[in-house]
Amino acid sequence: MKIPIVLAVAVAFGLLRFLRVKLLIWAAAWWIGIYILLRFGFTAPIPSSVITIYMGIVSIAILAYVSSSQERRDEISGPLIRFMTEKRYTLLLAVAVVAIPALAAANVYVRMNVSIEPPLFSRTVHPASPADITVHDKRIDLDAGENPFRHLETSNPQEFRKHVENGRRVYYQNCVFCHGDTMSANGMFVHGLDPIPTNFHDTIAQLRETFLFWRISKGGPGLPDEGGPWDTAMPAWEKFLQEDEMWDAVLFLYDFTGQRPRGREEVATK
């Protein structure tokens, strides 16, 4: 939730309460308020298809409320009838008569005027890894394997820091351009990429280190079918980096983001 927007809506409602406005204004306020909350109030925006469903429901509910008793009906219809019948509103009425179809037309225009977008493919972001891969002629077991330097974390912290620092060097020489300074997928090349690079803050805690190693070493070309369509720009780093450098980079990713890798599961008994 975006706190400022939620607060702003709450304050606006408080103000309306304080002013003791009429039911008609309340109804409009609820509709607009909920729309603003749904449209702008969430950090991960809600797709417009869902907003349409919700606003449809809200519209029906508000209509039901304002017409659910004689007093409320009068309170709603009174101002509307006055607006439509009294002489002093004639000009405004004329404006409204023109504005309503104009708004509808504008809506049609906006809906038709969408930018061109590529078709949508559903892809699995983290497809299953193969049981083993071969990097630099060495077979690496992804199911049972471990980061060869992870054990240093407890046994030899100094040596471990060294590996992490080496990982930092590897990262800032190679990865930073896409994955970004803060590892939140905001590097300088990001605007040209689709799908966007991985945001390491979000996902790596659910993954095993060997999974990261697989993705780094084999890159986009090594993705299985369900990870497709093959359009990620991730290079296969095994062609540029040593095996140790890649393991170090993995250490650094977890170290920098403060995440812990997912432990090994008893695969055989699953």
Next chain:
Amino acid sequence: MTVPLIARIGALVLATTAFYGYVGQMVPQKEVQPPAEVVLKSDLTTADMVKVGREIMEGKGLCLTCHTIGKSGALRFPDLAGVDGRAKSRVAGLSDVEYFAQSMYEPWAFIVPGFNPGMPPINKPPVGLTDQEILCVIAYLQTLGGTPTVTLQTKHHYNSGTTAAPPSQGVSPGGTQPEAPLKGEKR
């Protein structure tokens, strides 16, 4: 003059129906074609079988309606990622091919711990894959965490009697008729 009652009610009925009809147009529109009858060539290579097997799993076999590949969390059916590694050792005395065959011909013979039995026999209707098609599916399953070894001539417990592959006619190299909409959907 007021609007006559019957016209009002008619308008209400018409509007309500039209509204629901409109809601029906707003959801994704997908037409599902019945699975096409596909004839498999008898000389498919193992690599071709993998491709065909994958297509069968998505389409006619309906496998991926329930099973996932590479998903974790609360699942209703076993995930198939890396399944070959598990299939080799899961039931003592069964090779991976035998194990896969058993789980398709007699799915309730062995239930993966933690799951409920729910899979229908794949060689019987409504899914009703042929023996050859099941071999292709096995070939694909072997690529998940292993390397495929089966061919269309592979024997296992359930097809030991039959050897004859269906005649090959008018079949593309992939083993499927090119115009057959295997995925069974169009927009």
Next chain:
Amino acid sequence: MTNGIMNGAMNRRVLILLGPVAGIVMFLGVVWMASVFVGHNEYKEPYRAPAATADATPRAEGVAAEKAAAETKAKATPYTEAEYRRFPGVGSRVAIWSVAQLHLLFAAFVLAVPMFAFIIEVIGYKTGDERYDRLAHEFTNLLSVSFSLTATFGAFLTFMLIILYPKFTNYLMSVFSPTFLPYVLLFFFEAFFLYTYYYGWGKFHPLVHLGLGLGLNVVGTAIMMIANAWLTFMMSPRGISDTGAVLSVRDAIFNYTWLPINVHRFIANIAFGGSVAAAYAAFKFLQAETDEERAHYDWMGYIGNFVAISAFLPLPFAGYWLAKEIYAFSQTLGLTMMGGAFSWLFIIQAVLIGNLFLAANYYLWLGMGRVEGVQPLQKFIKYLLIGITLCFAVWATPRSIIATVSEIRAMGGSAHPILGYLGVMSAKNTAVNILILTTFMSFLLYRRTGKVATVAWAKIGHAAQLAIFATAAFIVIFLGVYGYFVEATVRIRLSVPQVSSVLMAMVSITAIDVFLFRGATRTGEVRWGRIPRISQYVLIFIAVTFTWLMGLMGYVRSGLRQHWHVYGVVRDTSPDAFTPTLGFATKVVSVTVLEFFLLIGVVFWIASLHDRPDFQRQAKTTRRTGAHEAELT
């Protein structure tokens, strides 16, 4: 409406003119809609002049040659048994779909009306209140015409089956051959009971008459159960071999989904019949000219709607049972329903059911206007409405969201971090349970308008009711949230305690309520007929929504089989074997619903032609007829 009374004669003349015009316009509208909707489905052979006639041959010769060629060809073709025949225009599937749905809607109505007419008559007999007896009789007014329409559509459906799907119909008839004669026999009994029940009203000893009503209901239910055996067999066949040979007719009848469909249909029929009867009352209310008439039809609409909603509340539970049996029969079938091609249908269903709940509550709130001194209760409406809206929104949240590429990028993946939690079954079960609880509260609130409890423990009683309600709501929500943290196998079982806590709450709160308001003082009388006219349109809206819902769910029940006539046994090889888009299906449902309402309009009209045996009414009718005659001369 004072204007209306002054210009009564004028208005009536206009009405007489406009009624048929409106009817014709509606009919044309329906035909137009139908042709637009199904027009692009029609296959048109592109016209091509045959090669033989394309050259310089004179036209007459060419036509003659073509005709002769066709004749010889027809003679040469040997007789073959057709597997399928095509229905002109819309195609076989749409034709049979529409006719079956119409048959079903009328059948549901004919089965349901005797049920609550019987119950109302029993109440009338027990209490000695004449009003109930008259009400029951008025409900049955609609029966005889509907009955003949049902039979007509049934015959139509049978002919269509034989003509369009001869091979499959033959198979079904051979499997169920022993059931058809009892079916016909029962139909005779049904006709006997129905007509004696209706025409014998007030002519027998009340107990004898009630006996006739009971017979009518028993026979009607039996007919429905036999027909259900045929259609559930198509969905979940049993008692046959893999190739379709009959092993046991008994097993074929008692298949997996037979009993749940019986129960589900039984309940749904009552809900549907109640809503259509309420729509009839609404129609009469809007037509009414005197306050007594208005009071009577307001009351009738209220009872009809009460019947509909009470039957509707347990319906989701029956639906769950049916779904469970479908899963038990075949996981594939179950997953096609909930996860595959039909998953979006359940979002449409959520919209419909949400609307039903909202409209039902709304009608109750409007009904509070009948009673004096309801102001203190009015303020609760706001909170009930918020609860309903929230539940409605949760229920209508799709599992897989439609979004554009840019929206998906902004969300950070195809699953929304918050909405993802609302789209799953846990959230939806919770929402529907809370919806049921809220609607129940609306009923309760309505019940106590204009009453004050006078028993000594009134305060404790109210507190206890509120506590039970809060506990049930808490249990439902707690289990709903808990469902996110456990395995699927556990999660599925959580819906049972959810449902049972809601049922327990409903039963115990009602029990307390009955004692709480025993001997309560009345602060205001219920004044039937004192309800805004819009409420009557709500009743009609509810009836249309129910009908549409039945059409939609009928489609999913039948469409679920996809390319099978009998699931897994008899394959559908006709050109219509594919599953159409939901948009197309909803169009067919819409057109069918409109056809139904056109026909039910005819039924209402014919019912209004009846002379009523009641003496008082006789007088009124004469007066009205007099007015008509005066106009005509």
